[in-house]
Amino acid sequence: MANSQYEYVKQFEQPDRLLPNTWIVIRIDGRGFTKFANKYRFEKPNDRRALELMNAAAKAVMTELPDITIAYGVSDEYSFVFHKTCSLFDRRSSKLVSTVVSTFTAYYVHFWPTYFPNSPLSPPLPSFDGRAVCYPSVENLLDYMSWRQVDCHINNLYNTTFWALIQQGGIGATEAEERLKGTLASDKNEILFSEFGINYNNEPEIYKKGSVVFRDYELVEPGTHNPTVEADSLAKPVQQSKSQAEKDKKRRSKARIVVEHVDIIKPDFWERRPWLLSNKPGKIPKEP
Known part of the structure; x- marks a missing residue:
């Protein structure tokens, strides 16, 4: 293309590449979702339909972007993790974020x-914003995932108690807030059980633990792999042959993407699924 007098504007474009050899987390959040949830009368404290909708959109994003190794969702937020060896979009922040956000939003509406x-x-239609954060080590990444799941539990226990006080206890929102101010988890559990006969332990796991989305391969025995050490030992992206890259791509495309509501804080989850941190596809489970 011929140069023109207007081409100087390209000088304003600044590089926005993310740090190399780091885990990339793209976290998206609903914009103005409190008003949105009220508009469509989402059930309180949790609307199962809304959560399943978020999960469906997340599965679709992972299907279109096989470089995503795992995703975690709660409420109107989702975190998508790209492996440290990922070179998608040359690790450009703006393109990576916009691709994830736009794809997720499109499927949410769909x-x-x-x-x-x-x-x-x-x-106003539903929309999401997003940000990219780089984590230099597996420990940082796992702590991030643990933080989101702990946050899910804390918020859900509070919301479950708050709405029980309003819906079953017949008090107002301000009074419920005052009642819960300064309470510990044990206090909230006691309120739920003694006043409303609710055993929080029996609440659906999707509400207490959130949703984990990943490609499903055969589980391995705990102790046979140390995925944390193996992943941190990768000082730089491993150069694969074209045939091996194609083979891995096919194995990922054949893998079933699942949504589970499980504990991702304990190491057992990661040890039994080493492919999540190694970025090497596992064995496809045999059909029952």
Whole structure:
């Protein structure tokens, strides 16, 4: 293309590449979702339909972007993890974030009628924003994932108690907030059980633990792999042959993407699924 007098504007474009050899987490959040949830009368404290819709959109994103190794979602937020050896978009922050956010939003709108068939969307339509954060070690990444799941538990226990006080206890929001101010987890559990007969331990796992999305391969025996050490030993991206890269791509495309509501804080989850940290596809489970 010939140069023109206007081409100087390209000088304003600044590089926005993310740090190499780091784990990339793209975390998206719903924009103005409190008003959005009220508009469509989401059930309190949790709306199973809304959570399943988020999960469906997350699975679709992982299907389109096989470089994502694992995702974790709670409420109106989702975190998508790219392996440290990923070179997608040359690790450009703006392109990576915009791709994840736009793909997720598109599928959220696409799947909406499936989960809310009697509530057609109208402007303002649902939208999400996102950010990219780099984590230099596996320990940092696992601590991030643990933080999000702990946050899920803390918020859900509070919300479950808060809405029990309002919906079953018949008090107002301000009074419920005052009642819960300064309470510990044990206090909230006692309120739920003694006043409303709710055993928090029996609440659905999706509410207490959030949703974990990943490609499903055969589980390995605990202790046979140390995925944390193996992943941290990768000082730089491993150069694969073209045939090996194609083989891995096919294995990823054949793997079933699952949504589970499990503990990701304990090391057992990661030890039994070493492919999540190694970026090497496992064995496809045999059909039952």
